[in-house]
Amino acid sequence: MNLDFSPEEIAFRNEVREFIRENYPKELEGIGSREDLTREEFLAWHKVLGKKGWSTPAWPEKYGGTGWTSTQRYIWSEENARVDALMPLPFGVSMVAPVIYTFGNEEQKARHLPGIRSGEVWWCQGYSEPGAGSDLASLKTTAVRDGDHYVLNGQKTWTTLAQHADWGFFLCRTDPTAKKPQEGISFILVDMNTPGIEVKPIKLIDGTHEVNETWLTDVRVPVENLVGTENEGWTYAKFLLAHERSGIAGVARSKRGVERLRNIASEELVDGKPLLQSQDFARKISQLEIDLTALEFTELRTLASEAAGKGPGPESSILKVKGTEIQQRLTELTLEAVGNYGAPYGYGMEGTGNDGFGVGPDHANFAAETYFNMRKTSIYGGSNEIQRNIISKMILGL
């Protein structure tokens, strides 16, 4: 065991830092606090990385992974977080792609993986339904075989950024007579331009349009878009969820968040002195940093055991729970730090042409909105209650 970077790793870090400095799109700088980004903004860095061959470090090399060690990947996320880089979204790169290269056929790999790497093709996740949230296996959307097509009917919801999506991966019921709800589900790739798909916005409490209802009416999907075996979709879905969870810890990003919080707290004043020098607030930052360190080392241990050949197991639930609690605490403290200027509403009221953006110091913009928005993190990706249930069942044997 040791914590030092080798000379090669230091050289790698310098290379990466240099590359980011020279290539990170100027138009994305400082965009981090906004949530309502355009498709182009979301994809700008992804496309640069795609060209460089660095958009999918975690993939196996034969599909376009970088072959980096877990330490290199750690360095990679740290360096990106340092500049608040807008990283590739997870839906393609770290959700559907691992399913495709693990369970898909050669044709599917050839067809879909390149567009995910390059950032040309945007994917969305069609799992949840109005009646199937935590109990995902109770999903009702059906896919009925009709010649060489499946015909899909049902309603998905909470589909993140589906308004920009070219493709979606959907869980559908193909065998309604199966004995257990987990059986009889299939994993199907769907071109979002297929007739019969309707994507309707859901506005969230912070004012953003981040999620959607996705309605499917007689959507005809070629059978070759089935991944793996019919009725075996649940296995792939769970595999994907474990991948989704491990990415969710967000350590490097939270570290950068703590740094930003420290900067804000050194500019904000209490009785004429920096907030950072108030014991009360400084201790809260310290506590957060201590919790983050514990998470970081837990993640490093997990990565090491993954590198030793064990896939992400139920331990990834720890990363999800602790990671999201820290992200939420961070936004809570940021809102606290900005004091009265948390109140102005940056997105404003539609139609009134008046918003609260730019009232007060720049660092206060969207502090409250971000805090509200981040409440989602303990709900999605398997709620934190569900994660605790998983640990209780799978690790404690209760």
Added chain:
Amino acid sequence: MDFNFTEEQNMIRDSLSRLIREQYDFDTRRKVVESEAGWRPEMWAQFAELGLLMAPFSEEDGGLGGGPIDAMVVMEEFGKGLVVEPYVPSVVCGGGFLKRGTDAQKEEYLSGIMSGENVFAFAYAEPRGRYNLADLETTAKKDGAGYVLNGHKAVVIGAPWATHFVVTARTSGDRRDSKGVSVFVVAKDAQGVSTRDYPTVDGRRASEVYFENVSVGAEAVIGEVDNGLPLIETVTDEAIAAICAEACGAMKVAHAMTVEYSRQRKQFGVPIGKFQVLQHRMVDMFMEHEQSISMTYMATLKLDEDEVTRKKAASAAKVRIGQAGRFIGQEAVQIHGGMGMTDELAVGHYFKRLTMIDSEFGNIDHHLKRYTGLTEMDLPAAAE
């Protein structure tokens, strides 16, 4: 000891709760919040008609002879309905200052507050002052018999709807001195007053208010020149009691909605309310709400006591309610799952209002510090 409400107070509650039920449902509120004006002057007129705007004032002053408990009753109902109209800025703060003003000031302004014609906003916070009421860069310089005001007030709630401001400014001493603070009444249309208006995250409206060489007469001073801070603290403590009551109303609804949702929403074949981990969380929410009611009563009943007792009570309530509001708001959203995150459901709006109440008139840390500063920290004799 008596925790019962008077007949009048019960009547206020009943008629207000009916009005809110009938004319302030969540969809109507949404339309109002999203409208250009952001409030309903005609609703304000109805509040006036119901006597709400005069309820807390003495009969001598033309009020209904109630007091802070009447304001508490009103604010709890406002909290339940997420009412956006500026009762605290105008009636509790504006009225709170002016009822302590001269007879001429009462005549000129207070009757208008009670009738609803005058709408006040309280311009006290400043960009670099945080929650310290004496940390003022706004100045009022003596000019003949009157004063000239210069400065910038931050996040003045209700200012876009106001006809008048109560403004705190430094008349002498150094920034943050407790002496040298004075309170002025300034008409919004006075020469040199300008605003930048915007909505707030919890559905209200506020402004940055700028004073540029605004001339006022000597009669604009409320209370004593240079000794305004005790008055400001008195009124602010009344406002704290009022928003604690508002928080209690919002907590009650957020909790009730959550319990109800947990009965309706089924996952894994059972209502989610059957999961013990959620049951205990909802029990904790219930206990937090009950503690908040207790603290609100306590703080409201102690508003008339000596200064230290009053301040400690207000700070204690504000701390406890800040914590309870955060817990209840966050858990209400969490237990609603994805639905709690939507703008469409009311529950997220209660969460937002409860969040913002913590930072109004000083947050948890500010009031813990104030409370601690007012508490004797002498060691017990034996330890010396």
